[in-house]
Amino acid sequence: xxxxxxxxxxxxxxxxxxxxxxIDFPAGKVVALIGENGAGKSTLMNILSGVYPDYEGExxxxxxxxxFQRPRDAQDQGIAIIHQELNLIPHLSVVENIFLGRELVTTxxxxxxxxxxxxxxxxxxxxxxxxxxxxxxxxxKVGECQLIEIAKALLVESxxxxxxxxxxxxxxxxxxALYDIIRDLKASGTTVIYISHKMKEIFTLADEYVVLRxxxxxxxxxxxxxxxxxxxxxxxxxxxxxxxxxxxxxxxxKVLQVHNLSLTHPExxxxxxxxxxxxxxxxxxxxxxxxxxxxxxxxxxTLFGLRGKPALGDFTFDGEGTPFFSSPNEALRCGLxxxxxxxxxxxxxxxxDVRSNxxxxxxxxxxxxxxxxxxxxxxxxxxxxxxxxxxxxxxxQQVGSLSGGNQQKVVLAKYLATHPKVLMLDxxxxxxxxxxxxxxxxxxxxxxTAGLGVIVVSSELPExxxxxxxxxxxxxxxxxxxxxxxxxxxxxxxxxxxxDK
Amino acid sequence: xxxxxxxxxxxxxxxxxxxxxxxxxxxxxxxxxxxxSMTNLWNVMRQISVNICISVGMTLVIISAGIDLSVxxxxxxxxAVTASFLSMGAxxxxxxxxxxxxxxxxxxxxxxxxxxxxxxxxxxxxxxxxQPFVAxxxxxxxxxxxxxxxxxxxxxxxLGDDFAGLGTGWFLGVPIPVxxxxxxxxxxxxxxxxxRFGRYIYAIGxxxxxxxxxxxxxxxxxxxxxxxxGMLAAVGGILxxxxxDSAQPNAGEGYELDAIAAVVIGGTSLSGGRGLIMxxxxxxxxxxxxxxxxxxxxxxxxxxQVVKGTVILIAVIxxxxxxxxxx
Numbered sequence: 001x002x003x004x005x006x007x008x009x010x011x012x013x014x015x016x017x018x019x020x021x022x023i024d025f026p027a028g029k030v031v032a033l034i035g036e037n038g039a040g041k042s043t044l045m046n047i048l049s050g051v052y053p054d055y056e057g058e059x060x061x062x063x064x065x066x067x068f069q070r071p072r073d074a075q076d077q078g079i080a081i082i083h084q085e086l087n088l089i090p091h092l093s094v095v096e097n098i099f100l101g102r103e104l105v106t107t108x109x110x111x112x113x114x115x116x117x118x119x120x121x122x123x124x125x126x127x128x129x130x131x132x133x134x135x136x137x138x139x140x141k142v143g144e145c146q147l148i149e150i151a152k153a154l155l156v157e158s159x160x161x162x163x164x165x166x167x168x169x170x171x172x173x174x175x176x177a178l179y180d181i182i183r184d185l186k187a188s189g190t191t192v193i194y195i196s197h198k199m200k201e202i203f204t205l206a207d208e209y210v211v212l213r214x215x216x217x218x219x220x221x222x223x224x225x226x227x228x229x230x231x232x233x234x235x236x237x238x239x240x241x242x243x244x245x246x247x248x249x250x251x252x253x254k255v256l257q258v259h260n261l262s263l264t265h266p267e268x269x270x271x272x273x274x275x276x277x278x279x280x281x282x283x284x285x286x287x288x289x290x291x292x293x294x295x296x297x298x299x300x301x302t303l304f305g306l307r308g309k310p311a312l313g314d315f316t317f318d319g320e321g322t323p324f325f326s327s328p329n330e331a332l333r334c335g336l337x338x339x340x341x342x343x344x345x346x347x348x349x350x351x352x353d354v355r356s357n358x359x360x361x362x363x364x365x366x367x368x369x370x371x372x373x374x375x376x377x378x379x380x381x382x383x384x385x386x387x388x389x390x391x392x393x394x395x396x397q398q399v400g401s402l403s404g405g406n407q408q409k410v411v412l413a414k415y416l417a418t419h420p421k422v423l424m425l426d427x428x429x430x431x432x433x434x435x436x437x438x439x440x441x442x443x444x445x446x447x448x449t450a451g452l453g454v455i456v457v458s459s460e461l462p463e464x465x466x467x468x469x470x471x472x473x474x475x476x477x478x479x480x481x482x483x484x485x486x487x488x489x490x491x492x493x494x495x496x497x498x499x500d501k
Numbered sequence: 502x503x504x505x506x507x508x509x510x511x512x513x514x515x516x517x518x519x520x521x522x523x524x525x526x527x528x529x530x531x532x533x534x535x536x537x538s539m540t541n542l543w544n545v546m547r548q549i550s551v552n553i554c555i556s557v558g559m560t561l562v563i564i565s566a567g568i569d570l571s572v573x574x575x576x577x578x579x580x581a582v583t584a585s586f587l588s589m590g591a592x593x594x595x596x597x598x599x600x601x602x603x604x605x606x607x608x609x610x611x612x613x614x615x616x617x618x619x620x621x622x623x624x625x626x627x628x629x630x631x632q633p634f635v636a637x638x639x640x641x642x643x644x645x646x647x648x649x650x651x652x653x654x655x656x657x658x659x660l661g662d663d664f665a666g667l668g669t670g671w672f673l674g675v676p677i678p679v680x681x682x683x684x685x686x687x688x689x690x691x692x693x694x695x696x697r698f699g700r701y702i703y704a705i706g707x708x709x710x711x712x713x714x715x716x717x718x719x720x721x722x723x724x725x726x727x728x729x730x731g732m733l734a735a736v737g738g739i740l741x742x743x744x745x746d747s748a749q750p751n752a753g754e755g756y757e758l759d760a761i762a763a764v765v766i767g768g769t770s771l772s773g774g775r776g777l778i779m780x781x782x783x784x785x786x787x788x789x790x791x792x793x794x795x796x797x798x799x800x801x802x803x804x805x806q807v808v809k810g811t812v813i814l815i816a817v818i819x820x821x822x823x824x825x826x827x828x
Contacts, residue, residue: 327718328713328714328715332715347711349703349712349774350708351774351775352703352774356700356704360712360715361717363700367696367697371696372697418716
């Protein structure tokens, strides 16, 4: 056993995040750590990687009892962690970020840039990533940043590598590069602890599984001995009903039409969006798929008025031709809402409570004579907390302390409260556990049944298959193909999403 | 630890500045018998009123994740403008016509001037995306220069008894500036707690991008915050001018630091999104009492500054350690 946890417990403000957990991680294996959000996975990994030095219980590492005081201690002893949250410094370059805190120096004490660059290049090549090494990280996409986090962890030879949802933002092809790396690591005797919600990845990669629920160990075992349904049942602790899709589209009335929308890159001479045309009917769920950089997010942001500069093309919303919206304020007033991709940086004010977050976009309707009506605000909040089954101690709980799934529901509630005619969702279930995912799908369907036009952008095909009526595939800023969901196959969609070589 | 213990602990934390103030008063009262005299206490309150006006505006700015370094200069400029309208017999030449300006008119013009300079701050910050620190640092210099130009470097004095009564007078046994500071405070508490605008300020300070995506007109709200800060600085300037019956071109120098100190002692986070008006008011009172106490105890002016700075540091360190778990 390379790592053994003995009776680990950890509390936050009197609430148990982990209770009496004992797990053994064998050397040279890939162990999938699974559980719903809030099950205690991240807490466990933070203990293992030295972020939380104060816990009860014992940590045995290579047979010796240890207690890491800070992340650096764990790193120096050979435990690397790739966090789900990005920890890069935006205006430092790719190389500088990779070597942050471990800079190489020449005999004179100056930074050895050539050497660092050479090593960085090799690392990125292993990840099949070509980047300008001197470009600041702020210019990179989320997925690329995540790969750089991975490169950072690979820089040091480690005996244990912890990966916390490493694929939540990267594209299919990058996922395969990551698989290869994980297999390499395993072959060289490294233990990989792999946290993920994606069953496909778990069954592809893992040798063993560990399931946590509500801070307690449910079961540890060989992956070969279980199937997907069993794992899901262990995670949620209750059997999930089969969720069947109902194509509930009944109307042909178009609520949103885009014709020849084009958008140029603000700095480079390139098109972010190239002659995009599509229409959305009332009550329809339209899925948009594409690899990273295909222009999906840019499309949603343009429609929502976030891009500032006027885009070319024609726009019809709710039966009226209008210019593209110039601000989120205008879009929301007209009835177009966007649930953004990154709930922490774009969706929520983390320091505010659930109620204030939820009511933020509809405060003007809660005023009487310029004074906010507390009672109405409370009622509104309660209504959505009940409807979306948001789990919070009360509506004055800080939203930052909720689990990912509940945070996402708060964002969703905030925009549903504006009573939109069209709801756009960018990666609505990123980093959310299976059960909350199902709930969010149900909600989206419910909205469509009620007559909303819904656009869902996702990089997870199963997700789109599960909810969309119709699929658009984007590549290089263009719409390359359209499918009816029941006629689409995974192969055909990927074919349409891949750029021409 | 259960919920009620947590709530109790939280309440205790909120009381801490009050306890600190009480202890401070106790120590001063032990060593100086003049401190608790009504004359002295009212005098301290009168002085604090000006800082409260400025600090309340500063609190709004800081909660919105900004900073306003120009308040001291705006204070001087607004004071000078008001004074000049008053001292010229309340008449000004416009196209050869003489318009008479009442004291109320002169005060309004001064406040509008403060608002105008604040608006320029807000415009530069939102439209050109200049950092608030830099934009208001520039305004600190500009407004001071404008004050010098307006006054030609000389004080403007003899402003009339009506006007002087504002700074030195009493109403129902309480100095008028204290009434004004109380009104400003009450209004600000109301705005921050009970209006959309207040909520928007917290949201913008907490996460500007999320606020924008929620349909908040971020630039408009931010600009208005700087306008209000400028207007409240002008109110402070008018109070100072009235108390001295004279507008000094170098009035308000360093007042921005006292205001920021009051905000910080009051527990408002400089990174925005968190803070309370009442905390700031307490902070201003603590600074005022401390200033007064150090003088009464005969501490040398040089040591006074050291003590003041140390108090600010201690306040921030205590606040930090309490919010550590929330990062």
